[in-house]
Amino acid sequence: MPLPVDVIVVGAGNRGENYSDYAVIYPDRMRVVGIADPRDFARKKLQARHKVPDQNTFNDWHCIAEREKFADAVLICTPDRLHKDPAVALAKKGYHVLLEKPMAVTEEDCTEIVETCIQSGVMLTVCHVLRYDPVIHKIKVLIDSRVIGDVIHIQHFEPVGFYHFAHSFVRGNWRNEAESSFALLAKSCHDLDLIHHWAGERRCVKVSSFGSLSHFIKENKPANAANRCLDCPVEGDCAYSAKKIYLDRVKRGEVGWPVSVICKNSVPDIESVTEALTTGPYGRCVYECDNDVCSNQVVTMEFEGGLTAAFTMVAFTEEICKRRTSIYGSKGELSYDGHEIKVFDFLTNRTTKHTADMRVPGNFGKGGHGSADYHLIDSFIAAVMNKDPTLIRSGPKETLASHKLVFAAERARLENRVMFCGNPCDGESR
Numbered sequence: 001m002p003l004p005v006d007v008i009v010v011g012a013g014n015r016g017e018n019y020s021d022y023a024v025i026y027p028d029r030m031r032v033v034g035i036a037d038p039r040d041f042a043r044k045k046l047q048a049r050h051k052v053p054d055q056n057t058f059n060d061w062h063c064i065a066e067r068e069k070f071a072d073a074v075l076i077c078t079p080d081r082l083h084k085d086p087a088v089a090l091a092k093k094g095y096h097v098l099l100e101k102p103m104a105v106t107e108e109d110c111t112e113i114v115e116t117c118i119q120s121g122v123m124l125t126v127c128h129v130l131r132y133d134p135v136i137h138k139i140k141v142l143i144d145s146r147v148i149g150d151v152i153h154i155q156h157f158e159p160v161g162f163y164h165f166a167h168s169f170v171r172g173n174w175r176n177e178a179e180s181s182f183a184l185l186a187k188s189c190h191d192l193d194l195i196h197h198w199a200g201e202r203r204c205v206k207v208s209s210f211g212s213l214s215h216f217i218k219e220n221k222p223a224n225a226a227n228r229c230l231d232c233p234v235e236g237d238c239a240y241s242a243k244k245i246y247l248d249r250v251k252r253g254e255v256g257w258p259v260s261v262i263c264k265n266s267v268p269d270i271e272s273v274t275e276a277l278t279t280g281p282y283g284r285c286v287y288e289c290d291n292d293v294c295s296n297q298v299v300t301m302e303f304e305g306g307l308t309a310a311f312t313m314v315a316f317t318e319e320i321c322k323r324r325t326s327i328y329g330s331k332g333e334l335s336y337d338g339h340e341i342k343v344f345d346f347l348t349n350r351t352t353k354h355t356a357d358m359r360v361p362g363n364f365g366k367g368g369h370g371s372a373d374y375h376l377i378d379s380f381i382a383a384v385m386n387k388d389p390t391l392i393r394s395g396p397k398e399t400l401a402s403h404k405l406v407f408a409a410e411r412a413r414l415e416n417r418v419m420f421c422g423n424p425c426d427g428e429s430r
Contacts, residue, residue, distance in 0.1 A: 001028070005384045006070075008034035008095070010061045010086050011077035012042040014261055015100055015127075018364075019075050022377045023050060025362045030381050033071050036061040041265045065089040072096060073384050079173060080180045084109040091116045096123040098380050102189045103399065105181040107407045114396040125380045128193045128394040128402075130323070132375035134356035136194070137393075138341060139325065139334065142354065143198055147343055148329025154198060154309040155327075158191050161320030165295060166240045167258045169315070170216045171282050175291035183293040184209070184413075185406050188313045191323065192299065192409065193394070193402040195309045198327065202303040204405055204421050209413035211297025215316070221287035228283050230274070240286040242277050299409045 004027065009016045012035055023030040032050035036058040037043040047057050058064060064074075065086075073096040076086050084104040091097050097117060103110040103126055117124040130136050143151060160169075168174050174186045184192075196204065226232040229242035238244075247270070249259050255268045262282045263272040277283030295315040302308050322338030333344045341354040364374035376394075383391040405421075412419045 002385050004029055004031045005072045005381050006031050006033045008032075008036065008056075008064060008071045008074045009046060009077065010036045010064070010074055010090075011079075011082075011100075012037035012039070012046040013077060014257065016075060016077035017042075017046055017049075018373055019077065019098070019377045020046060020050065021362060021364070022374070022381065025364075026381075029385065030377075034058070034064060036064055039264060061086045061090075065093060069093050069095065073098065073380070076100060080105055080186060084113060087113045088116045091120045091122050091124070094120065094122060096380075096384050098125045098377070099127065101127045101129075102181060102185045102406075103403055105185065107404055110400055110403045114400045117396055123380075123383055123389045123392060124396045124399075125376070125383070125392045126394045126396075126399040127376060128190055128399065129369045129372040129376050130190045130194055131197060131372075131393040132379060133369070133372040134358055134375065135336070135339075135341065135354075136323075136372075138354055138356050139327070139336060140197060142334060142341070142343060143200070143327065147332060147345075148327065148334050149331030150305075151198065151200075151307055151327060151329050153307070153328045154195055155325065156191055156195055156309070156311045157324045158188055158311070158313045159317030159319040159322060159324075160187065160313060160315045162239060162316055162318070163245050164258070164320045165315035166216070166286050167245060167282070169293055169295070170240075170286045170289050170291045171242070171284055172261075175289060175293060177293055182410050183295075184211075184297055184299070184313070184410050185403075186293070188297070188311070189403060189406045191311055191313070192406050193399065195301065195311060196402040196405055197398070199303045199307055199309070202305050202307055204301050204303050204408075206302040206418055206420055207299065207405065207409050207412055208418045209297060209299045209409040211294040211313075211413055213292060214295045216286050216289070216291055216295060218287055221285065225285055225287065227285050227288050228278070229285065230277050230283060232285065238286075242283045246273050246277060246282060294413075297413065301405070301409075 009020050009032055020032050023032045034056040035043055035046050035052055038059045043057055074090045075098045077100050087097055087099050103113050174180045180186055222234050225234050229235050235241045235243055246259050250268060250270055250273045259268045262276045266272045297313050299311040324338055325336040327334040332346050335342045342351050344351045358371045360371040360374040379391050383389055408419045408421060
């Protein structure tokens, strides 16, 4: 039997904690042997769960880079703007890298990460978790089996969810481009990666995009509204009330996401959540935040061979991240409603339904990505254990190409023009 893969978790927040749970379920496949995070509570919580010795816990990832290599791989789950430096430094040390998406917040940094991993001979898995969702993966299998013939057009929709957007992109970590990244990169690089993935070998040749920040602006603040929800006399009439989104959930015993991320130094309960909403960013009025990222955006693409694609992201939805997709081919039509796939055959006039086994062990499958998180970390660990990068569905070169498509789309939006893409999409414009 091969030895377990030893990993270091860089960033002990929600994502780092989630992926590292694989070691609890399969200690014979993966061991957490190091942790780096500047937050004492998060670091010590993960340290206790995995029994990591004090000498292998750090408040700064630089300490890992300064030591001799003591693990096989690193899981980099830091904030978006803190991806590039640890990824490059630790790849150079010989660690295989699992990297949260987006890879980095500039095209140049993404390119440097990929080039460094290739030159260092280490595997890179970028956490495009949707590729690992069993049902969504089935879409790719069906396309490649040509059940709908030649793919002619892809229509893909991401409903972010009204309170999810308020939590993450108005009050939260991804609200401000200067502190994180633009919304298309932070939220929807998943989706452009899927479209690029479904297009197969066909290169994107043109891209355009439109979108803006809607509703969550100071001009829409209700009369008499306070700057914080707990002090607000009209809070009861606001769909985005922090009291409704967080405090009422805790009172019902619901302490998972999004409540779990607002109390940085304690377990969420009524007292700690009340304190967080009284003093922290998540208690602010959504019309009085420093948010500047798009709440709705469309991207249109043309690929080689005439394939066209359209993507829409919108904040104001009931569903949270339950993507819907229609793919139109020369022999049939494929549709996905967030739960199952239907394929209509033009020749037989019959519809066939497809699904996949979504069952996974432990607490995997209970978060926002369903069972995809489990299959992602399982594939990464299997790839490292077997020295087989083909087990990774989101490797360096294809992921870099889809990231470049995202950067080109955002530039098209900002400059109000069609971007003509190089090989791969390099942002050349006309």
